[in-house]
Amino acid sequence: MIRWHTILPLVQKDLRLYFGNRFYAFITALSLAAVIIAYALMPDTVDETFRLAMYAPGVPSSVLAAMEAEEEGLEIVRAGTEQDLSALVLAEEAVAGLAVPPSLGDPAAEPTITLYLLSSTETEMRDMLRVLTRGIAITLSGAAPDLAVSSEILGADRGGNQIPTRDRMRPLFAVLVVMLEVLGTASLLTEEIESGTIRAILTTPLSTRELYVAKGATGLILSFTQGAIVMACVGGLSHQPLLMLLTLAEAALLVTAVGFLISASTRDMLSTMGVGMVALILLSIPPFGVLFPGLISGWGRALPSHYVASAVHELANLGGGWAQVRAPLAILLGYDIVLGGLGILVTQRRFQ
């Protein structure tokens, strides 16, 4: 049986000491402020216009206007000379530039279309622009086959309704802020062990189990509260708030379990902080894989924070509900149970 009246004083003491420690208080306030300020400073709209510069003296304006009208989001910026064209690209007023010779359409002339790209243009974008250039060349030369192209959008079609970058970052914000408390939670136990106060506590009627509950509750309160504050500030609670809070609670449990493991398996505060930083970096990687699919290979899914990030992404960015998040939340709960049990086991061995 857990006696809350004996646990409460320990939780209050830990929270007081935590915020009484200038370093922890500073880091906590700084991380919260940094995330919220970063969110506020990022653009809240997505520019879906594809701006292409063209120097095409032989192509009538009406043809270019027709191209713009046909391709949604395409905006053609006309250049008077090829030098103007390259200047537009260099000034980043267009994604790329096309120089179309007046001889286009003359089969005897073997004309060449020049594609101007910035050196920083990514390889995938270069390939895509080359394909686009061929298409434009065929259109302008009048050699287009009489072929209709239809497209099937798989999954939620975000065309015209792209998620702003700052909102796409919400899973990253959630994971970073909550996981930062790995260090705080680990230090809760390490400090007690290092200062010997754990012995004084364990000679009171407080049981070892109640000590874990007290430390776990403090870790949960710290990480969950910070996650909830950040999510509230970045609009992450506007859709399915209860599911989002459940996700944050499971993430906080994970942080507590990992903190226990680190604390029980390290010798002193320095090694706790060292191992804690490694854990923090590892746990912070999966959100990038969720935000940018393909960026991280399959191993990212082996890290439990992947399931925090994917649940937050589903809820906050894709408008998902229970059906979409129940699988990641179940897997996350499994991680919580396994890592939590392991943490308690290792801690018990350490105390004995």
Next chain:
Amino acid sequence: MAQPAISAQNLLYRYGDLVAVNGVSFEVAEGEILGFLGPNGAGKTTTGRMLTGQSRPHGGQAVLLGLDVVRHREEVQAQIGVCFEVTNLYEQMSALENLRLFGRLYGVRDLDAEGLLERVGLGGRGRERAAGYSKGMKQRLMVARALVHRPRILFLDEPTEGLDPVSAEAIRNLILEERARGATIFLTTHDMLEADRLCDRVAFISHGEIAALDTPHALKQRYGQRLVEAEVQGAGGLLERREIPMDGPEAAEALRALFAGEQVVTIHSREASLEDIFIQVTGRGLA
């Protein structure tokens, strides 16, 4: 016989292959002060840890106030107070906060923390952080912490070691006050003079075993040798020492011969100290 406050029966504890405590048995009556004496590594602290529920014995049984410590750890711990050898206070908290925290952990509702600090000589310093206290003040605060719930048994591990005479005396007085209140005290110490002065009985522990256990007086009677020490004027004016054992039948004759044949400058009797007896019984010193 009334139920003992502490009963240790064949306690055994190993650190790997090393047997730290080897079949230790003893009893302490309610209201008694037992001194547990021995050098570093003798098994004193390990025995204390088993008695206070911090370590589970690898053999034997510890029973406090009629309760098995392993099976009823929390009930036992509610009735004991422990003062550790090494300072383990919440240094960033004030003395009052330290006492109030432990008062709440013990479920004490009417804790007079300021009065307790007054008793250990820290009156008026309660709002200061423990980090700013001297070693003696911290030790007194630790003793106060062990007393917040008026324990029936008090375990004190080297409570005066390294303290200034004033702090050490304050703690010794407190121990006697607690005994007067009816508390049983298990005092682990190196300090033989302290043990002699405070303890009703002392146990000598060496290599994890109890080598002797009795009242200081009885131990001195059994193992000690009473002497008369005299300084006499020797040849050339130099002082020479003479020792005359007082326990033999020839003591009176030897004393007469001393006064008759020599010029006695000083003379006094000397009892064996607990330290002498410890060395005699265990064959090793206390360092």
